[in-house]
Amino acid sequence: MLYAGFMSATLPPFPKPQEPFGAPRLLDVGSAPDEPCLRADAARNRARLLEAATRLIAEHGVAGVTMEAVATAAGVGKGTVFRRFGDRTGLLMALLDHSAHTLQADFLGGPPPLGPGAPAVDRLRALGVAVLYRSAEQLDLLLAAQAEPTRRHSHPSTRALHMHTTMLLRQILPDADCDLLAQTLMGYLDPALIHHLTRQRGMPLERLEAGWNDLVTRVTGADVPR
Amino acid sequence: MLYAGFMSATLPPFPKPQEPFGAPRLLDVGSAPDEPCLRADAARNRARLLEAATRLIAEHGVAGVTMEAVATAAGVGKGTVFRRFGDRTGLLMALLDHSAHTLQADFLGGPPPLGPGAPAVDRLRALGVAVLYRSAEQLDLLLAAQAEPTRRHSHPSTRALHMHTTMLLRQILPDADCDLLAQTLMGYLDPALIHHLTRQRGMPLERLEAGWNDLVTRVTGADVPR
DNA sequence: ATCTTAAACGGACCAGGGTCCAGTTTTCTT
DNA sequence: AAGAAAACTGGACCCTGGTCCGTTTAAGAT
Numbered sequence: 001m002l003y004a005g006f007m008s009a010t011l012p013p014f015p016k017p018q019e020p021f022g023a024p025r026l027l028d029v030g031s032a033p034d035e036p037c038l039r040a041d042a043a044r045n046r047a048r049l050l051e052a053a054t055r056l057i058a059e060h061g062v063a064g065v066t067m068e069a070v071a072t073a074a075g076v077g078k079g080t081v082f083r084r085f086g087d088r089t090g091l092l093m094a095l096l097d098h099s100a101h102t103l104q105a106d107f108l109g110g111p112p113p114l115g116p117g118a119p120a121v122d123r124l125r126a127l128g129v130a131v132l133y134r135s136a137e138q139l140d141l142l143l144a145a146q147a148e149p150t151r152r153h154s155h156p157s158t159r160a161l162h163m164h165t166t167m168l169l170r171q172i173l174p175d176a177d178c179d180l181l182a183q184t185l186m187g188y189l190d191p192a193l194i195h196h197l198t199r200q201r202g203m204p205l206e207r208l209e210a211g212w213n214d215l216v217t218r219v220t221g222a223d224v225p226r
Numbered sequence: 227m228l229y230a231g232f233m234s235a236t237l238p239p240f241p242k243p244q245e246p247f248g249a250p251r252l253l254d255v256g257s258a259p260d261e262p263c264l265r266a267d268a269a270r271n272r273a274r275l276l277e278a279a280t281r282l283i284a285e286h287g288v289a290g291v292t293m294e295a296v297a298t299a300a301g302v303g304k305g306t307v308f309r310r311f312g313d314r315t316g317l318l319m320a321l322l323d324h325s326a327h328t329l330q331a332d333f334l335g336g337p338p339p340l341g342p343g344a345p346a347v348d349r350l351r352a353l354g355v356a357v358l359y360r361s362a363e364q365l366d367l368l369l370a371a372q373a374e375p376t377r378r379h380s381h382p383s384t385r386a387l388h389m390h391t392t393m394l395l396r397q398i399l400p401d402a403d404c405d406l407l408a409q410t411l412m413g414y415l416d417p418a419l420i421h422h423l424t425r426q427r428g429m430p431l432e433r434l435e436a437g438w439n440d441l442v443t444r445v446t447g448a449d450v451p452r
Numbered sequence: 453a454t455c456t457t458a459a460a461c462g463g464a465c466c467a468g469g470g471t472c473c474a475g476t477t478t479t480c481t482t
Numbered sequence: 483a484a485g486a487a488a489a490c491t492g493g494a495c496c497c498t499g500g501t502c503c504g505t506t507t508a509a510g511a512t
Contacts, residue, residue, distance in 0.1 A: 039458095039459060039460065039507090039508060039509080040508065040509090041459095041460065041461085041507075041508070042459080042460060042461095042508095045460085045461090066497085066498060066499085067498075067499065067500080068497095068498070068499090071462090076461075076462075077461060077462025077463055078462070078463070078499095078500090079460090079461065079462050079463070079500095079501085079502085079503095080460075080461060080462065082499085082500065082501080083460070083461080084460095087499075087500070088498095088499065088500090143375050143376060146375050147373055147374070147375065148373070149369050149372050149373065149417065149418035149421065150369060150418070150421060150422075152418050152422070153418065153419065153422035153426070154422070154426065176440065177433070177436070177437055177440065180423075180433070180434070180437035180440075180441075181437075181440075181441070181444075183414070183419060183423070184410060184413065184414050184437075184441055187410065187413030187414060187416065187419065188409070188410050188413060190413065190416075191375065192375035192376070192378050192379065193379065193409060193413065195375065195376060196376075196378070196379035196380070197406075197409070200379070200380065207403070207406070208406070210403070211403055211406035211407075211410075214402070214403065214406075214407075215406075215407070215410055215445075218407075218444055218445050218447065219441075219444050219445070221444060265477085265478060265479080265488095265489060265490065266477095266478070266479095267477070267478075267489095267490070267491085268478095268489080268490060268491095271490085271491085292467085292468060292469085293468075293469065293470080294467090294468070294469090295468095297492085297493095302491075302492075303491055303492025303493055304469095304470090304492070304493070305470095305471085305472080305473095305490095305491065305492050305493070306490075306491055306492065308469085308470065308471080309489095309490075309491080313469075313470070314468090314469070314470090
């Protein structure tokens with residue numbers, strides 16, 4: 001059993017798939033809350049579905065993950081998939097939750113320089129690099145899960161990342177509009193951009209990494225080179 | 227007749243919807259080349275389709291622009307729409323071509339500070355502001371046309387914008403990785419981000435504008451405030 | 453053990469994007 | 483002017499995401 005349990009907001013009955021703008025709780029990293037309170041059968045099916053989706057990806061790539069295929073592979077009805085994950089994006093996100101969670105735990109409470117203890121600038125640099133590599137690994141999934149431009153920035157894990165970045169920036173630049181600056185920084189780490197640069201334009205990840213460090217330097221004004 | 231003729235790469239026969247990575251020509255601003263060489267009936271239908279799409283948007287918003295609806299409204303078959311524009315995104319892009327073209331003409335040959343004549347930094351600032359306001363105006367359309375993360379950065383007008391930005395940056399920072407820096411700057415102007423900030427988080431455009439100027443200042447190292 | 457009820461289930465159903473190809477129209481050639 | 487080739491047309495058809503609702507089932511109360 002690969003997927004014991006993930007976080008990811010579980011949806012109310014059905015008609016109301018989700019809060020209009022993300023649930024109130026944002027930084028709930030409390031050791032992967034095993035599915036709040038799902039009925040036994042629901043929990044079992046959820047696990048089956050994630051497992052099936054994973055297998056489908058391994059076999060046919062992300063494109064092979066059609067809602068019907070997942071349902072069939074998991075031995076449940078299509079409606080169940082939608083009830084559980086809301087829509088395809090939700091399912092894909094759920095698949096990403098594990099690594100998102102790990103990352104979150106790392107920058108919130110892991111060892112420096114990513115975690116607390118190191119100077120904010122160092123943490124920022126480390127954060128970008130970490131995200132960069134994680135994104136490169138899960139690029140296909142991230143890309144597929146990203147569609148729907150209007151929801152990109154509302155997802156809990158995105159918001160947590162942004163919030164953390166803002167916080168770090170605020171420590172470095174108390175008087176700047178750190179919220180916007182953080183958005184800019186996050187923009188550099190956008191999966192679509194990473195995809196474009198690495199796959200379509202063939203840039204090595206090292207160059208992106210250098211670019212990130214340069215960007216942090218410039219934005220934070222930490223002795224700009226040149 | 228609202229849409230005399232737009233640029234927008236016309237697609238080969240059908241099986242090959244488009245070059246894998248954008249046509250070679252990039253900066254063809256030569257006074258809106260009226261549909262290279264379309265057969266008479268094809269050109270007529272193309273115009274009708276764009277007109278119909280525009281009307282549908284006015285009446286039912288972007289969501290009302292279904293390929294079938296457009297076809298019907300224009301009095302042609304569905305296949306024709308796809309042949310002409312490749313897919314829904316292509317149609318929506320075509321709708322944006324006009325303003326994209328205008329913008330392009332402005333920063334390539336218009337009056338300063340957007341056009342040539344002003345210092346590069348000033349042009350950069352003006353560019354961002356111009357894009358910001360244009361985007362805010364056509365936000366819905368831009369958002370709808372944006373889907374498909376893997377193609378975002380390949381579109382001609384996006385590339386032209388990026389290329390221009392890179393060029394300006396290169397004048398200011400000859401030794402930096404201006405290509406990446408330009409990507410960052412463009413990221414700030416991403417429609418999805420603008421949508422998130424203005425509509426979901428209620429920021430006024432003025433704040434974004436200030437943010438842009440601050441960003442340019444920091445990135446170019448032009449006497450960083452603080 | 454049984455009853456009640458809220459929750460979960462599943463598959464029929466719908467809509468919209470995208471493909472195909474047989475038939476038509478334009479344009480070029482001679 | 484006529485014929486041939488190329489390009490265009492349109493609607494039937496397929497696929498997949500998403501919705502609906504009558505039925506089933508887990509889980510707590512009696």
